[in-house]
Amino acid sequence: METGTTGETREPEWVGLPGGLLALRRMLLVLWSVVAAVATGVVMGLSVGPVWALLGVVWLLVLAWGWVLIGRNWRSWRYAERADDLLISRGVLWREQTVVPYGRMQLVEVTSGPMERRFGLASVQLHTAAAATDAKIPGLAPAEAERLRDRLTELGQARSAGL
Structure with a gap:
């Protein structure tokens, strides 16, 4: 808290981060989630069976969850x-x-x-x-x-x- 010229207490002027960091982090999240989903699907499909390839979808759920979390974290800075x-x-x-x-x-x-x-x-x-x-x-x-x-x-x- 800062004190103004009349003695009242005022909040500091906060500056948020620009959107470039949010775009960078979300791009990396999409990149790694898609790579993990494809790798999981291929490995599970070839080693265990085609139905098990659907486990790659878990990474797409991680992508959706991470998308929201990254946005909240970015807004907090x-x-x-x-x-x-x-x-x-x-x-x-x-x-x-x-x-x-x-x-x-x-x-x-x-x-x-x-x-x-x-x-x-x-x-x-x-x-x-x-x-x-x-x-x-x-x-x-x-x-x-x-x-x-x-x-x-x-x-x-x-x-x-x-x-």
């Missing part, structure tokens, strides 16, 4: 830049909120693997002195990830210098 710290919130069943004070940041890096680059995505990883800090914001547009990195680095330098 958000972050907010406040005056003294960065908030990262995620999780559906087990909500987790990470607060990273700007003055504690040691390194802010932008990463983008091959699949992320293909979908125009990048992740911001925050490193602090605490080894247990898991401060990562996945699935951002590269320009937003670089903007966030530059802003957090600037704020981190100002806060650590006591400015």
